[in-house]
Amino acid sequence: MGMRAFPENVEFMVLAGECYIGCKDAEAALDTLMKCVKYARSKGGMGKEEKQNIQLLLAKAYLLKNEKDMAITVLQGILRENLDNDDALTEYAQLLFSLGPEQCEEAMTVILGVLARKQGDKRAKEVFAEMMRDAKGMEVLKKAAKSVFNDSAALVYLASCLRDHSVINSSLELFENALEISPNDPSIALIYIHTLEVIDNHIKILNFAQDFMKRYDSPGIGCMMHSCLNTIYDIIFSNILSGTGDKIELAKELDFETPTPEASYTYTDDDRYFLAFVFTVVKVLFVNGHLCGIPWLLKVMSSFYQGRDLHKSNIRNEAAYFNCIHEIMKTFSDHLPDLRAVPDDNVLYFVGDSHCIPAAWQTLNAQVFKTLLITFRMSL
Structure with missing residues (x-):
């Protein structure tokens, strides 16, 4: 409705692109977002933050189409301009992890960095959980973040992320690691048995x-x-x-x-x-x-x-x-x-x-x- 009433409104185009991505309609998302980019250019461009937001949505749409090379190209363009863009880093980490064993450790390091800066980020937690759902996830985590396994609070945080996304076995393993470091901590003991209740x-x-x-x-x-x-x-x-x-x-x-x-x-x-x-x-x-x-x-x-x-x-x-x-x-x-x-x-x-x-x-x-x-x- 908003698109029909305001066909040249950039904000409506961006929102429509997000909705199409949420509905898994990659073609409609790409079509809408590309129109948005062309229209913005015809009107003299857009701000840096707005541009990077649209690029991020384009990368997600390409991922829906399984066009990983295009998605990586778009994400790398964002990160060249702003290496601290955590949203882009999150999507980049997910892509990187899927490319093969050599990229997995770097991908894990990237997503852990995002989680350290934005502990409440739902998308970053989701990507981390997907990595850990992989059969090699725990092995990669131990290689990429050795210091984490000496920090019970960090282990509890990561274990909680996994539990919230139903990666239960890995979650229990991290809780058990945390209890080895802090065996008398009742808060860890409590969340551990609550997780055992799930299974x-x-x-x-x-x-x-x-x-x-x-x-x-x-x-x-x-x-x-x-x-x-x-x-x-x-x-x-x-x-x-x-x-x-x-x-x-x-x-x-x-x-x-x-x-x-x-x-x-x-x-x-x-x-x-x-x-x-x-x-x-x-x-x-x-x-x-x-x-x-x-x-x-x-x-x-x-x-x-x-x-x-x-x-x-x-x-x-x-x-x-x-x-x-x-x-x-x-x-x-x-x-x-x-x-x-x-x-x-x-x-x-x-x-x-x-x-x-x-x-x-x-x-x-x-x-x-x-x-x-x-x-x-x-x-x-």
């Missing part, structure tokens, strides 16, 4: 959680609950991971005083991440039907949760599902079947607050449904 590897989560709890010795609430949590986890995890199938009688084996933080104690960032880590482990146990040890974990954790306004903090999601499980176990703990007691049954645990239930869940169907705090319609 539904609860056994690996529980193995890691047990190891992390044993070595975690930072000051704060982690020390306050360290001993009793380890006692509980040793019993729960050993039983689950051994595969014996025996039902645990925790009440007969545990004898400790539940720790309680001082009301005046202010949680540090590490404290909150540690809590979120434990909350997530409780969730993993719950959703996999390992219920028998959860009441003890809730007993230990509740004094660290209650009255702390964690729903307003940066761990509000973890706090929300911990609270849901806490409430359901207080009310229905005698009615929920442990997974080991009924291995052949298909048991659905549906627990959530208003933030957990997507709008699509308007109706739930089940043979047996025990409800608590229902705020939506159910068909039973």
